[in-house]
Amino acid sequence: xxxIDQPTEMTATEGAIVQINCTYxxxxxxxxxxxxxxxxxxxxxxxxxxxxxxxxxGRFSSFLSRSKGYSYLLLKELQMKDSASYLCAAMxxxxxxxWGAGTKLIIKP
Amino acid sequence: IAGITQAxxxxxxxxxxxxxxxxxxxxxxxxxxxxxxxxxxxxxxxxYSNTAGTTGKGEVxxxxxxxxxxxxxxxLTLASAVPSQTSVYFCASSDRQGSExxxxxxxxxxxxx
Numbered sequence: 001x002x003x004i005d006q007p008t009e010m011t012a013t014e015g016a017i018v019q020i021n022c023t024y025x026x027x028x029x030x031x032x033x034x035x036x037x038x039x040x041x042x043x044x045x046x047x048x049x050x051x052x053x054x055x056x057x058g059r060f061s062s063f064l065s066r067s068k069g070y071s072y073l074l075l076k077e078l079q080m081k082d083s084a085s086y087l088c089a090a091m092x093x094x095x096x097x098x099w100g101a102g103t104k105l106i107i108k109p
Numbered sequence: 110i111a112g113i114t115q116a117x118x119x120x121x122x123x124x125x126x127x128x129x130x131x132x133x134x135x136x137x138x139x140x141x142x143x144x145x146x147x148x149x150x151x152x153x154x155x156x157y158s159n160t161a162g163t164t165g166k167g168e169v170x171x172x173x174x175x176x177x178x179x180x181x182x183x184x185l186t187l188a189s190a191v192p193s194q195t196s197v198y199f200c201a202s203s204d205r206q207g208s209e210x211x212x213x214x215x216x217x218x219x220x221x222x
Contacts, residue, residue: 087151
């Protein structure tokens with residue numbers, strides 16, 4: 001079957017760095033997405049990886065290892081506004097997205 | 110402002126009633142999707158449409174129907190609501206299926222009593 005695993009909840013301190021991991025099993029692979037979702041709001045796109053390696057976008061970076069079925073989202077210089085859920089989604093061979101349940105990130109001052 | 114508009118924002122519905130959730134986008138995106146989001150679960154695809162005039166079933170289509178008469182509109186209908194359909198429903202669109210990111214509407218919070 002197809003599935004995505006990511007931690008349910010993480011806590012970090014303002015100004016610190018946090019890494020949110022995601023492992024996936026899909027029938028074929030056409031890329032991995034990360035979305036941010038603040039409570040009560042819609043998900044918004046953060047990153048897309050289809051090749052192995054690290055993609056950096058300001059304070060946020062995303063890493064992919066296709067051989068390990070593994071990705072992580074790295075958030076640097078954490079701000080209170082980064083408190084949100086982070087959704088990992090892998091695209092299978094039919095271009096269908098398989099979504100993880102999301103990681104709720106709590107930032108403490 | 111370009112984007113996706115969903116209506117209503119929230120609704121309480123008696124079981125057995127019919128309900129249509131509306132979704133309109135003005136980005137001229139070809140692909141549109143309906144997801145439901147439940148606590149502790151990932152987003153689950155209900156129905157999708159790759160282009161106007163075509164629709165397809167997602168992971169959890171039972172009890173729901175959709176139509177795509179034009180590019181902009183993609184309504185979701187619950188023919189006879191049941192309590193298990195209590196959820197937050199998100200409409201999304203993308204320029205095309207594949208690596209293009211999804212743009213989501215603000216969601217409809219539906220409670221079936």
